Amino acid sequence: MYSICISNGESVPPRIDMWALLEKIIGYAKGWTEIRYHNKLVNSITIKKGELEESTSIETKGVGIRVLINGTFGFSSTSSIEEHDLKSCLQLATIAARSASNTKIKKVVGLQSAELAKGEFRPDINDPVTAHSLEEKLSLVQRIEKQVRNVSPLIKSAICTYIESIDEKYILTTDGTRAHIIDSKPEFRVVAVATKNNEMQIGSKSVGVTGGWGDLFREESPEELAEKAAKIAVDLLSAKYPEGERAWVVLDPGLVGLLSHEAIGHTVEAEHVLAGSIVKDKVGQTVASELITMVDSGPSQIKPNAGGIVLVDDEGVPGQKTVIIERGVLKSYLHNRETAYIFGVQPTGNARAWAYRDEPLIRMRNTYVEPGEMELDELISGIKEGYFLKGPMGGQADMNAEFMFGVQEAYRIKNGKIGELLRGVTISGQAFDVLTSCNGISKEFEWALGSGYCGKMQPAKVDAGGPYLRCKVIVGGEQKK
Amino acid sequence: MRKVSLLEICETGLKEVLKLGADEAEVYVFLSKDIEVKIQKNDIHVASTQVANGAGIRVFKNKGLGFAGITDFKNIKDGCKRAVELASVSPKDEYNKLPFPMELKEVPALYDPRAEEFGVEQTLKYGINLLREAKDYDPRITVDRGSFEASIYNRAIMNSNGIKAEKKESIFIYYIMGMAVDGSAVSSFQYEVDGVRFVNEIDIKMCAHEFAKKAVESLGATKGESFRGKVILSPDAVEELIAYPIIYSVNANNVQKGMSKWKAQLDTLVASEELTIEDNGLLPGGLGSSTFDREGIPHSPITIMEAGRLCSYMYNTYTATKDNRNTTGHASGGALQLPWIGVTNLIMKEGKITKDELIKGVNQGVLVTRFSGFPNPMSGEFSGVVKGGWLIKNGELTIPLCETLIQGNIYELLHKVFGVSKEQKKAMNFMLPWVGLEGVSVTAG
Numbered sequence: 001m002y003s004i005c006i007s008n009g010e011s012v013p014p015r016i017d018m019w020a021l022l023e024k025i026i027g028y029a030k031g032w033t034e035i036r037y038h039n040k041l042v043n044s045i046t047i048k049k050g051e052l053e054e055s056t057s058i059e060t061k062g063v064g065i066r067v068l069i070n071g072t073f074g075f076s077s078t079s080s081i082e083e084h085d086l087k088s089c090l091q092l093a094t095i096a097a098r099s100a101s102n103t104k105i106k107k108v109v110g111l112q113s114a115e116l117a118k119g120e121f122r123p124d125i126n127d128p129v130t131a132h133s134l135e136e137k138l139s140l141v142q143r144i145e146k147q148v149r150n151v152s153p154l155i156k157s158a159i160c161t162y163i164e165s166i167d168e169k170y171i172l173t174t175d176g177t178r179a180h181i182i183d184s185k186p187e188f189r190v191v192a193v194a195t196k197n198n199e200m201q202i203g204s205k206s207v208g209v210t211g212g213w214g215d216l217f218r219e220e221s222p223e224e225l226a227e228k229a230a231k232i233a234v235d236l237l238s239a240k241y242p243e244g245e246r247a248w249v250v251l252d253p254g255l256v257g258l259l260s261h262e263a264i265g266h267t268v269e270a271e272h273v274l275a276g277s278i279v280k281d282k283v284g285q286t287v288a289s290e291l292i293t294m295v296d297s298g299p300s301q302i303k304p305n306a307g308g309i310v311l312v313d314d315e316g317v318p319g320q321k322t323v324i325i326e327r328g329v330l331k332s333y334l335h336n337r338e339t340a341y342i343f344g345v346q347p348t349g350n351a352r353a354w355a356y357r358d359e360p361l362i363r364m365r366n367t368y369v370e371p372g373e374m375e376l377d378e379l380i381s382g383i384k385e386g387y388f389l390k391g392p393m394g395g396q397a398d399m400n401a402e403f404m405f406g407v408q409e410a411y412r413i414k415n416g417k418i419g420e421l422l423r424g425v426t427i428s429g430q431a432f433d434v435l436t437s438c439n440g441i442s443k444e445f446e447w448a449l450g451s452g453y454c455g456k457m458q459p460a461k462v463d464a465g466g467p468y469l470r471c472k473v474i475v476g477g478e479q480k481k
Numbered sequence: 482m483r484k485v486s487l488l489e490i491c492e493t494g495l496k497e498v499l500k501l502g503a504d505e506a507e508v509y510v511f512l513s514k515d516i517e518v519k520i521q522k523n524d525i526h527v528a529s530t531q532v533a534n535g536a537g538i539r540v541f542k543n544k545g546l547g548f549a550g551i552t553d554f555k556n557i558k559d560g561c562k563r564a565v566e567l568a569s570v571s572p573k574d575e576y577n578k579l580p581f582p583m584e585l586k587e588v589p590a591l592y593d594p595r596a597e598e599f600g601v602e603q604t605l606k607y608g609i610n611l612l613r614e615a616k617d618y619d620p621r622i623t624v625d626r627g628s629f630e631a632s633i634y635n636r637a638i639m640n641s642n643g644i645k646a647e648k649k650e651s652i653f654i655y656y657i658m659g660m661a662v663d664g665s666a667v668s669s670f671q672y673e674v675d676g677v678r679f680v681n682e683i684d685i686k687m688c689a690h691e692f693a694k695k696a697v698e699s700l701g702a703t704k705g706e707s708f709r710g711k712v713i714l715s716p717d718a719v720e721e722l723i724a725y726p727i728i729y730s731v732n733a734n735n736v737q738k739g740m741s742k743w744k745a746q747l748d749t750l751v752a753s754e755e756l757t758i759e760d761n762g763l764l765p766g767g768l769g770s771s772t773f774d775r776e777g778i779p780h781s782p783i784t785i786m787e788a789g790r791l792c793s794y795m796y797n798t799y800t801a802t803k804d805n806r807n808t809t810g811h812a813s814g815g816a817l818q819l820p821w822i823g824v825t826n827l828i829m830k831e832g833k834i835t836k837d838e839l840i841k842g843v844n845q846g847v848l849v850t851r852f853s854g855f856p857n858p859m860s861g862e863f864s865g866v867v868k869g870g871w872l873i874k875n876g877e878l879t880i881p882l883c884e885t886l887i888q889g890n891i892y893e894l895l896h897k898v899f900g901v902s903k904e905q906k907k908a909m910n911f912m913l914p915w916v917g918l919e920g921v922s923v924t925a926g
Contacts, residue, residue, distance in 0.1 A: 060552045072525070076531055095601065244707060244888065398853075428884065479709040
């Protein structure tokens with residue numbers, strides 16, 4: 001039987017000097033080593049149809065150790081922060097690397113050097129979430145959930161959720177990283193369920209930021225989110241299906257963000273490029289309309305408090321602005337230190353791990369298209385027959401950049417005017433073809449996916465957004481015969 | 482310091498929360514040993530070996546709910562304090578209560594002692610084989626990523642009503658994903674995943690070849706035709722388009738919260754008579770099987786649907802109390818989650834004709850190997866992209882498809898099943914056949 005050790009009686013372990021402990025452990029390292037202490041506290045409250053569905057506080061705390069020996073990575077983790085357990089964890093990672101090195105075909109030749117982070121890093125936080133009581137947060141969630149159900153008698157059910165994720169990390173590497181990172185990412189979601197004649201439709205609105213309580217509702221109040229979610233659900237009850245066709249559309253910042261992240265961003269993650277993604281060997285080539293400049297950035301750009309802010313990545317590389325596509329030309333892939341070495345470029349600060357148990361992977365942060373010079377009205381008035389599409393409802397894409405996104409609100413455009421609302425709309429296409437078809441970009445800019453998570457073997461908090469964008473896509477819909 | 486068992490940790494937590502003023506409490510603890518080899522960009526990427534653990538403390542105080550999760554057992558008393566604090570400010574819910582002990586029966590074949598012998602070297606062998614089998618199948622295969630993981634999973638539960646249980650299980654999970662690349666042509670992304678309990682059940686070759694076959698076959702895909710008509714869903718597509726909406730709709734919590742299409746639909750026809758679906762958490766060796774559920778209760782095998790007639794919802798203690806009935810033992814989730822309601826081993830019964838006969842009966846249609854999309858489980862509406870699909874003409878698979886979308890409402894289409902195959906595919910905790918649906922909108926880009 002497995003068994004573990006616990007101290008007898010003490011409910012709180014004695015406070016320890018984390019730097020001193022981790023310095024001691026890294027001193028035992030035999031090759032390149034990265035040690036990451038990570039404490040992730042996630043507090044969550046959900047009210048569903050007037051009842052408390054969830055009030056939880058989950059703390060995942062421990063140390064992940066990654067070593068590079070004989071050109072091969074080994075990884076191990078422990079939830080203990082006792083010195084002997086950490087030494088044993090380092091030893092297990094070392095054994096794993098040595099064993100794997102006997103079978104690895106292409107050895108890791110090197111890790112790209114970089115100006116590695118030293119010091120303390122924390123984002124701008126306006127009014128920390130920890131300064132607000134549990135009662136206040138619970139009361140807000142209860143009030144907003146009730147408000148949604150009161151918008152219309154057709155709203156039969158609702159869900160409201162508040163989640164705050166507070167992270168603290170210490171990252172050390174044998175080549176110099178000494179970073180202490182503190183982060184705070186709250187989010188708020190509202191879902192309305194409208195029912196009529198055994199038909200059900202949902203409307204949802206959400207917001208997520210890197211920051212504090214004062215940042216979360218800066219753009220829209222919780223009451224506004226509730227009203228909008230309820231209205232969407234009710235309006236969709238009487239909406240019709242579109243006819244499936246390839247059509248001109250205007251995408252809102254949420255769908256532009258999803259296109260940037262899901263359909264383009266994953267294809268330019270360097271390990272996917274090495275495995276043969278569609279953009280392999282295409283740096284320097286034109287891949288989109290010259291109106292398109294696409295960026296993935298650790299710090300928030302254009303507007304503050306993006307939900308995926310990463311000031312220092314989990315290999316100790318400072319977060320930075322990485323231009324993926326500049327005026328239609330592919331400029332850069334997204335790298336960790338290993339792939340940056342292979343490509344002979346600087347690492348871009350994209351190595352991220354979700355929790356102490358996870359090894360860092362190449363992940364996006366805040367991915368967006370830079371705004372243009374047109375007004376939204378101009379974009380719409382330039383379409384004779386098409387659609388105005390708002391609100392992403394999830395998406396998937398392949399390494400060949402073929403994507404599928406659900407759309408919450410789809411309005412028909414006829415002769416440059418917005419018309420009826422349609423339901424059940426999905427868009428698809430090849431993302432680079434779609435961006436090549438782009439012939440208009442608006443001045444407006446929004447971060448739109450701050451409450452979203454990217455799933456690539458482990459979750460990652462990301463954001464994405466952009467302006468409104470006019471392009472051609474396939475709209476999935478009903479065929480009459 | 483001394484070594485303690487998982488049940489002792491449960492007991493420590495339980496005593497603490499009751500001392501802090503909880504009326505009822507449950508402590509659920511796990512400890513796992515995981516050895517994993519990850520594949521990335523056609524090579525071994527990293528080997529890892531980890532011991533993971535966690536405890537979930539669920540508390541009711543004045544019928545208010547609180548839950549805390551921790552990964553450091555030394556902090557269990559801190560977790561207990563947080564759970565009680567949360568419960569103290571939570572609104573009262575009269576249905577909040579914990580279950581009482583029931584007789585637990587051993588489910589056979591959930592633990593293979595040979596799993597204890599697994600080290601990094603042995604795990605590496607399986608990982609390398611997964612990669613080699615895929616590459617050897619066809620040189621155009623490129624493996625984006627994959628993994629082989631061997632785990633031994635121990636869990637224990639105690640609650641203030643006297644539930645006390647402990648169990649050890651073994652599990653081997655492996656997956657592979659990527660594409661086929663031929664010159665400038667890149668196939669659609671494909672994947673294959675499976676999991677087993679016993680070393681001698683591991684079938685790396687089958688997993689790798691299935692993945693490679695799907696990827697190679699989708700090379701050279703082209704646009705098809707737009708029409709409204711028949712599609713045949715592969716078991717993978719059945720899982721996405723049929724199984725998940727059904728699992729959602731028979732979740733008693735969704736039924737009670739007005740979020741299920743099948744509220745008050747028990748004993749009515751909700752699908753074609755061709756469809757019979759069961760869920761059995763006591764299936765010997767099943768990946769979703771266990772001796773007790775997340776609340777310490779034995780699973781009750783249920784028939785969800787028999788010949789299209791809705792037979793049962795899935796319950797945990799909370800939802801069963803609300804409906805004044807017994808739980809079906811479907812409390813699900815890990816130690817760091819509140820128990821929710823989940824499926825165990827879902828089995829869709831085989832049909833009367835072969836997969837080939839199903840295809841032969843279609844004049845114009847699409848075979849959907851994989852569906853990329855998000856069916857709305859509440860309304861049943863779906864619209865998404867066909868991956869690795871084939872255009873069917875006059876009973877033959879003709880061309881592989883790309884940029885093809887299908888659309889419909891799954892709850893309406895469940896009444897329009899034109900055939901279910903004799904063949905079934907087991908993948909993880911699902912056993913599903915090929916299913917033919919009529920009246921689906923197909924849009925070719």
